[in-house]
Amino acid sequence: MTTPAPQIPLIDLSDGRAIPQLGFGTYQVPPADAERVVSDALEAGYRHLDTAQMYGNEEGVGRAIAASGLPREDLWITTKLNNTFHERTAAREATERSLEALGGRIDLYLVHWPLAMHEDVARVWEVMEGIRADYSVDSIGVSNFTPAHLARLAEAGLSTPAVNQIESNPYFVNDEVRADCAERGIAVEAWSPLAQGAVFGDPQLVALAEQVGRTVSQVVLRWVLQRGDIVFPKSSSPERMRENLALFDFELSDEQLASISALHNGTRSGPDPDTFGWRG
Ligand SMILES: NC(=O)c1ccc[n+]([C@@H]2O[C@H](COP(=O)([O-])OP(=O)(O)OC[C@H]3O[C@@H](n4cnc5c(N)ncnc54)[C@H](OP(=O)(O)O)[C@@H]3O)[C@@H](O)[C@H]2O)c1
Incomplete structure (x- = not known):
């Protein structure tokens, strides 16, 4: 039996669809554990899952979806085109493998990664537009695109991505990219919201969590939600999965939100999109 999903707000996308603001991330969920971990997440009440070809765990995610018995229309599944497959034929073959693994439909x-050191980002976006036209792929977007990369798509006369999934957490707020996305009507998804665990020892966050009677994780995730971004924390523990879903019965004040944003020190949890070019 799965737990009924909590009431999770929807964020409108520019293509007319609406995405659940809170979901479950699967980076570093080993392929062998993915079916169990994602089954636990669905059982906890998550209905939005974020995976990627790079994570190697789409098959496990797909098996958990199938085993859940949940109606497909109740779920939102995001996956990502891997760096190795930007060329048209490779991209279409990779899409077919993802669709097969994930039960025949991809929501987003x-x-x-833009791989802008190696190629014109407009080329892969043209490939994505073709994929949306020809496959069961409902919305398309980008990840780790900077304002320069987004400007290049506009300059090439291409469509605007529905979403940009970027690193954003208290130590790397990424407000310049967020502001640029807001101007372009692109919804922002905040990856590594917990800075992959680095937030937990932070004395200021510990004090704020005590003050509001919540955990550090809940306070940070609530900060992301109140900033209007979409978020999908990863956890391997059913208890922490439930903790990360319990975000809708408290609110942070403007002052509390500002105190979290003030922790920004420019430390990234992941690579810099301007220099990252890994194609493995
Ligand atoms: N597009 C991209 O380039 C990109 C890059 C990175 C991530 N992402 C996406 O964003 C998702 C989230 O980011 P992330 O996985 O990197 O990191 P994250 O969600 O910021 O942090 C995950 C870490 O926090 C721990 N954690 C989670 N909830 C906790 C809680 N309530 N109390 C204590 N510890 C807790 C987890 O440990 P346990 O598992 O032990 O609970 C794990 O070590 C990913 O899973 C992926 O879907 C995308």
């Missing part, structure tokens, strides 16, 4: 398909 992202270009995982």
Whole structure:
């Protein structure tokens, strides 16, 4: 029996669809554990899952979806085109493999990294537009795109991505990219919201969590939600999965939100999109 999903707000996308603001991330969920971990997440009440070809765990995610018995229309599944597959034929073959693994439909398909050191980002976006036209892929977007990369798509006369999934957490707020996305009507998804665990020892966050009677994780995730971004924390523990879903019965004040944003020190949890070019 799965737990009924909590009431999770929807964020409108520019293509007319609406995405659940809170979901479950699967980066570093080993392929062998993915079916169990994602089954636990669905059982806890998550209905939005974020995976990627790069994570190697789409098959496990797909098996958990199938085993859940949940109606497919109740779920939102995001996956991402891997860096190795930007060329048209490779991209279409990779899409077919993802669709097969994930039960035949993808709600949101992202270009995982821009690889702008190696290629014109407009080329892969044209490939994505073709994929949306020809496959069961409902919305398309990008990940780790900077304002320069987004400007290049506009300059090439291409469509605007529905979503940009970028690193954003208290130590790397990424407000310049967020502001640029807001101007372009692109919804922002905040990856590594907990800075992959680095937030937990922070004395200021510990004090704020005590003050509001919540955990550090809940306070940070609530900060992301109140900033209007979409978020999908990863956890391997059913208890922490439930903790990360319990975000809708408290609110942070403007002052509390500002105190979290003030922790920004420019430390990234992941690579810099301007220099990251891994194609493995
Ligand atoms: N597009 C991209 O390039 C990109 C890059 C990175 C991530 N992402 C996406 O964003 C998702 C989230 O980011 P992330 O997985 O990197 O990191 P994250 O969600 O910021 O942090 C995950 C870490 O926090 C721990 N954690 C989670 N909830 C907790 C809680 N309530 N109390 C204590 N510890 C807790 C987890 O440990 P346990 O598992 O032990 O609970 C794990 O070590 C990913 O899973 C992926 O879907 C995308």
